[in-house]
């Protein structure tokens with residue numbers, strides 16, 4: 001057993017958990033995955049800093065690694081960076097989830113005329129989670145083409161992970177305002193705010209407090225890597241304790257520049273207690289996704 005595996009297993013065993021539920025993991029078609037790695041390697045304009053990705057194995061190797069770590073449930077979270085590709089990504093993610101039983105059946109959409117139809121079909125077929133990324137996709141969450149999509153997701157209760165915060169590099173589409181406008185119109189949506197909304201932590205925390213089905217994922221937050229550029233304001237921590245039921249473990253595996261256990265270490269050193277860690281790392285995910 002590697003040190004990394006031993007460290008992660010000791011973490012969840014010490015809490016008396018059966019394993020981890022990581023709501024923010026990426027698996028993409030191989031050709032797309034390689035392009036994502038290349039973007040990070042170049043530290044391109046949407047990345048903004050050195051970001052040496054640590055996990056670059058094949059799909060099989062990465063699934064095996066998650067299993068070794070004891071990550072018993074995880075997502076695949078494809079996201080579309082332009083129109084016309086969501087269906088390709090969604091077909092791939094559907095077959096991936098069929099082959100990997102721990103993986104949530106994940107999908108994405110883009111503001112395009114076909115979106116209401118393909119989202120409606122996925123929801124009817126039983127898709128388990130959506131992901132959109134407005135920083136990469138460069139669209140407004142409240143684009144009119146998405147009105148029917150939000151209505152469908154609100155009615156079905158299907159969770160959607162939204163990268164809406166302005167990290168790592170903000171643009172005209174990021175920030176809390178577009179999501180706030182969507183929630184004002186669709187207050188029953190089940191939204192998981194990726195990266196706790198970094199760097200607009202306070203604004204997205206307020207949305208999670210205000211809307212019954214709005215959650216926050218921990219992805220990369222509380223790590224040394226994020227603390228260096230967008231540290232979580234310590235004065236908000238008491239409110240995260242109150243929101244214990246609405247914080248979900250996310251890691252961004254494999255697109256991370258540090259070992260997987262460092263995310264857990266970041267959570268542990270907050271000192272918010274074992275109950276909080278149990279809820280975040282397992283209980284909340286199982287309750288949300290069944």
Ligand SMILES: [Zn+2]
Nearest residue numbers: 024026219252
């Ligand atoms: Zn991600």
